[in-house]
Amino acid sequence: MADDKSNAAAYWRANLRLIIGCMIVWAFVSYGCAILLRPLLAGIPVGGTDLGFWFAQQGSILTFIGLIFFYAWRMNRIDRQFGLGE
Amino acid sequence: MSQFAINLLFVGASFALYIGIAVWARAGSTKEFYVAGGGVHPITNGMATAADWMSAASFISMAGLIAAGGYTASTFLMGWTGGYVILAMLLAPYLRKFGKFTVPDFIGDRFYSRTARVIAVICLIVASVTYVIGQMTGAGVAFSRFLEVPSSMGIWIAAAIVFLYAVFGGMKGITYTQVAQYVVLIIAYTIPAVFIAMQLTGNPIPMFGMFSTHTESGVPLLQKLNEVVVALGFQSYTGDNGGKLNMFLLTLSLMIGTAGLPHVIIRFFTVPKVADARWSAGWALVFIALLYLTAPAVASMARLNLMTTIYPEMxxxxxxxxxxxxxxxxxxxxxxxxxxxxxxxxxxxxxxxxxxxxxxxxxxxxxxxxxxxxxxxxxxxxxxxxxxxxxxxPEIANLPAWVIGLIAAGGIAAALSTAAGLLLAISSAISHDLIKKTINPNITEKGEMQAARISMAGAILLATYLGLNPPGFAAQTVALAFGIAAATLFPVLMMGIFSTRMNSTGAICGMLAGLITTLLYLFTYLGWFFIPGTNMLANTPENWLFGISPLGFGPIGALANFVVAFAVSRATAPPPMEIQELVESVRYPKGAGMAVSH
Known part of the structure; x- marks a missing residue:
């Protein structure tokens, strides 16, 4: 029982670590690259404008898709690893 | 064939399809009515979620907003997609593991409190009803424009179609019609965009065409657009025109609002497993992105086309x-x-x-x-x-008449699919959370089914009435729906999962704090209960508290919710042991299949 408990706690910590990592990327591309850090990216040209504009209109959406699939894939592995999958 | 006949043919054919699905997918049990039996494939659910999510506003208005706002309007693109990352990681899998039918169901059980459940029902109904008004009027406008019937007649026709598949099929009927509606709307959106991208840039994929060279002038399309609009006194299209604080807050408000909207969350109750809820959020975003990546291309190209139509020498x-x-x-x-x-x-x-x-x-x-x-x-x-x-x-690009018929069918599909999803969220909250869980717990399965169908019919009548007589605040509904979802529902759902220590008093005080601060801020600038002329301060940036626009207030309301809930829960007794165990159990996927539905 105690082992079950610590195993479950370790599973939850692994999930939280993964979530935090993904959310940092999530915030970085949208609030960072597309909004607050756009002036820093102004020097990188992309098709008639700059990289910040691309992140605002396309890049962040593409990153979001990648993040969700990455999270789903990693969590499936973590589920199995801790024996807590279905 | 006349344009009218073609439009009628396309819209009529799409309706025949939806009714056919309604006949095939009748709901036989409450589980089928509320969550489509819980056996929907994650990709199917992703497609249905995309149609559920993309409303008349996404289909008809969003590209126009971006065309007018340029870079600043990117908030809508990021805000209405980024919420799915939050859903996939912070809400959907755990709520699916919990294995119940509605959003207030989780809040009521997790916070072991009827009061919490009823507050959640009220928030859900206010957010969803205001949202559904826009869908009904949107459908009415689409009908009147393309089928030459009065807008009110259009609203009645839309209500009758939704009635057929939502009352009899419940979530099951809605899910499969939404899949069909997604296919109709994405084809209708993409075809004209592909032709316009070909004409302007020679690149058939709009999202790439947008960043390619404009064929006629030989300069990049966006650079060309900037030159043209600046020459006419408009703000540069791609330019960074300040207002970063509100861009930041509005994006955040739309993201957490998206994650907290009940009609989106309940779609994730329909998949078989916890892992499926995660995959399904990814697929939903893929299907949404097909439209959301095309929209900015449509926006920039249509704007350039419009300018060069008026100024041919440009x-x-x-x-x-x-x-x-x-x-x-x-x-x-x-x-x-x-x-x-x-x-x-x-x-x-x-x-x-x-x-x-x-x-x-x-x-x-x-x-x-x-x-x-x-x-x-x-x-x-x-x-x-x-x-x-x-x-x-389609007309600007000289496309054949059938493409216009397609746009008509697509616009109506977008409005109907969202309306149906909202109506299900409303009716299940009434029949399940109010009738079964609060007023009459002894109701039989058959009785609950009947109650569900009657609440659905009632919700459709209410939506029809409000669509025909839109209240004065119809234009503010987006701010209201997202504000409530972001400031009330999202924080309690998240705390219910991530904090075992959060108790009922904390959650109730938090929800009320989020609701009241958000409503007060909206009412101060938009009028008490949105009645024009009753606002205490003019809705201009100089008056806004710290320069925060009412539309971007959601995150501040959510913060108030979190802070109050945290403080109150620390000052009161921790939740009972069995609730703490319940919170533990939703964190682990194991056993979701066995979770009893009731």
């Missing part, structure tokens, strides 16, 4: 924009599509300087006033409704 390589701006087209030479949209009132022309030409420019720009008088212009002469950017797209 189309190719321009040496001197001053000279090109001097020669807009004569009003009598305007193309047919402008003529036909003038009839609808979405485009209006007033010849202020009586020269017979169309001067279309930004007359509100003080820096442009000198140029304006130099050119002998006496004010902007063409007023163009933003919705034109999508609705008139």
């Amino acid at each position: 189309t190719g390589q321009v040496e001197n924009y001053e000279a090109a701006a001097a020669n807009p087209i004569r009003y009598e030479d305007r193309p047919d599509w402008i003529r036909s949209w003038e009839d609808t009132g979405l485009i209006t022309f007033t010849d202020h300087n009586n020269d017979g030409r169309i001067q279309f420019y930004n007359d509100a720009n003080p820096d442009f006033a000198a140029t304006e008088s130099e050119r002998g212009w006496a004010g902007n002469e063409l007023v163009v409704n933003n919705d034109i950017m999508v609705l008139a797209n």
